[in-house]
Ligand code: FES
């Protein structure tokens with residue numbers, strides 16, 4: 146039962162702990178005045194969107210799902226990366242695989258959009274060729290109608306894939322390697338330290354947003370809006386103070402102090418204590434946002450669909466498999482709060498930005514001293530895709 150369940154002591158990573166300690170230093174209270182810019186075309190141009198799809202989403206290990214999306218051996222899920230349909234599967238050995246979602250007979254898509262299932266095999270809807278979750282062709286109806294059919298040449302086309310830090314990462318580049326190092330060992334270590342791979346899905350919600358995917362991400366990379374846009378929801382948990390943003394490999398970690406009193410004495414290595422005093426927001430580059438809280442972790446997976454359309458899948462992860470009625474109530478209220486804060490506020494702000502930018506009134510977005518995380522994110526995109534944006538100002 147939940148009330149007799151003991152949460153094992155979990156230690157935050159050294160990086161998380163030190164970032165929180167640094168945030169308590171007096172000099173961190175000072176905000177360095179600063180002005181930089183992001184070219185509005187980065188959110189409006191089809192050419193920019195296409196280049197990002199090719200250079201970021203087509204070349205990097207992209208986080209596309211969470212571990213619990215494939216909850217056990219014999220499960221599969223259909224996802225999209227840069228418009229390419231992909232099947233994720235967890236065969237009997239438990240090691241996640243990724244395949245192009247196309248039957249090797251005549252090319253039919255095997256699993257429809259958004260579908261997931263529990264089975265050891267996948268059958269094509271057209272002529273019922275059947276594949277196991279290792280991608281091997283295991284069944285061909287009326288096989289005698291082919292005078293030669295070497296089954297080995299008809300296995301599904303596999304993509305490099307790995308499961309790390311509670312996320313599933315796929316690279317569309319078939320020659321690439323996807324492992325802990327190519328994903329980013331420090332990010333993976335941070336997520337493992339807070340037991341993200343062991344957490345379970347409480348609830349999910351999907352949002353089809355009329356906004357560029359980067360406008361959604363930008364909202365999670367600055368604290369300037371928190372006590373303003375979220376005045377009715379999250380503001381009460383936060384102080385209007387600087388956050389600390391660090392690059393960890395090609396990913397970003399933002400550390401913020403919560404309102405529940407925050408000094409060096411509140412910074413504990415025990416994760417269950419630390420998470421009460423500090424909120425960590427990560428960009429698992431390029432498209433996943435992970436935000437911690439005292440009782441749950443929010444994961445948002447963004448799938449860019451067009452320059453002004455993004456699918457955002459919000460997942461709330463919790464520790465308890467069998468929560469008490471009281472804890473269940475906390476989870477339910479938290480989910481509602483996050484649906485409000487993310488859905489009606491952050492995501493809504495991204496849509497409003499898209500609408501305003503479309504008018505052409507603003508050629509470059511201006512970023513101040515509390516918005517430098519946005520600058521870091523756009524710098525990373527520039528590094529990995531060659532899409533340039535003017536920066537100006539202090540950095
Ligand atoms: S196209 Fe899949 S079995 Fe024919």
Ligand SMILES: [Fe+2]
Nearest residue numbers: 364365371491
């Ligand atoms: Fe926000």
